[in-house]
Amino acid sequence: MVKIFVPAAVKLFGEHAVVYGKPAISAAINKGVYVECEKSDKLSIETAGYPSALRFYPGEGRVEAVGAERFFAYINAALRLAEEKWGGLAARFYIKSELPPGAGAATSAAVSIGLLKAYALCAGGDVEGIELAKMGHRVELEVQGIASPMDSTTVTLGGVLKIKTNPFSVDKLNANLPPFYIAFLPRFETTGEIVRGVKALLERRRSAAFVIEAIGRVVEEAEQCLLNRDLECVGELMGINNWLLGALGVVDERAINLLNAARPFIYGGKISGAGRGGAVILLPRSEDALERVLSASGYVYHKVTIYEGGVTVL
Ligand code: PMV
Numbered sequence: 061m062v063k064i065f066v067p068a069a070v071k072l073f074g075e076h077a078v079v080y081g082k083p084a085i086s087a088a089i090n091k092g093v094y095v096e097c098e099k100s101d102k103l104s105i106e107t108a109g110y111p112s113a114l115r116f117y118p119g120e121g122r123v124e125a126v127g128a129e130r131f132f133a134y135i136n137a138a139l140r141l142a143e144e145k146w147g148g149l150a151a152r153f154y155i156k157s158e159l160p161p162g163a164g165a166a167t168s169a170a171v172s173i174g175l176l177k178a179y180a181l182c183a184g185g186d187v188e189g190i191e192l193a194k195m196g197h198r199v200e201l202e203v204q205g206i207a208s209p210m211d212s213t214t215v216t217l218g219g220v221l222k223i224k225t226n227p228f229s230v231d232k233l234n235a236n237l238p239p240f241y242i243a244f245l246p247r248f249e250t251t252g253e254i255v256r257g258v259k260a261l262l263e264r265r266r267s268a269a270f271v272i273e274a275i276g277r278v279v280e281e282a283e284q285c286l287l288n289r290d291l292e293c294v295g296e297l298m299g300i301n302n303w304l305l306g307a308l309g310v311v312d313e314r315a316i317n318l319l320n321a322a323r324p325f326i327y328g329g330k331i332s333g334a335g336r337g338g339a340v341i342l343l344p345r346s347e348d349a350l351e352r353v354l355s356a357s358g359y360v361y362h363k364v365t366i367y368e369g370g371v372t373v374l
Contacts, residue, residue, distance in 0.1 A: 164333020218370030247337030295327025310335030
């Protein structure tokens, strides 16, 4: 039996702009996706955990089950790629995500990477590092149409990474961030739809290019703050990054309300990922006070730490 853990990841700085060649800083976290593979008489895939993810509507007291289908496109595309590389395989795969799909925590990339790695090992082969990350990126491109290599690289390598896309390079940052929080808002659109919406805005309004430029500058400054372990600076730049993402139309009122409620108890925070719902990350000044605010408002949230390990064979 092969067992793999692939960390999920948050975007600390630079999402969306990274699609247009700007650098970004992302971080693998200690929650993610487990994939198991066991030889069997036919190919089957079972999913558990978040496939029946819950959408909770704070204030409305409404809960809805969603999500499993969001992984399926990635699972199918990853399987096709794996078959191409390692040939057909009769095996039972079991995939369990600790975090919701399609919500800005790179769980789709983690599912793809975990499936590719487990398939390789189960078929008697192997793949790792940048080669594995590139295969995961191909899956994302196929499913979403537009995708940067940020998520697939981060979940594969682990740690806090500065990613450049033009040309591609990746640096591990010695950031040593303390534990932080990730809260989830319901998200109704897919990453591909939101990324295409930003692309349309950039085509319609030339001045929006300056927002992309400004996000790139924030990333450069944030790298220094992270290396200096200057949390005041990291938090302040998260705030600036979030307003710039707001200018691109991807930060909605729900994220702003959450950040406003948390404001007295955080260094800063921002959405993580494509936006319009999904993940919001919060860098706490006071963990207890922040948890009280998040619980009282009914948000789904997790306390997480940086996971240095990347793809891990258990
Ligand atoms: O919401 P997510 O986890 O799919 O992240 C999307 C990040 C973007 O920068 C908006 C797109 C990308 O491919 O980098």
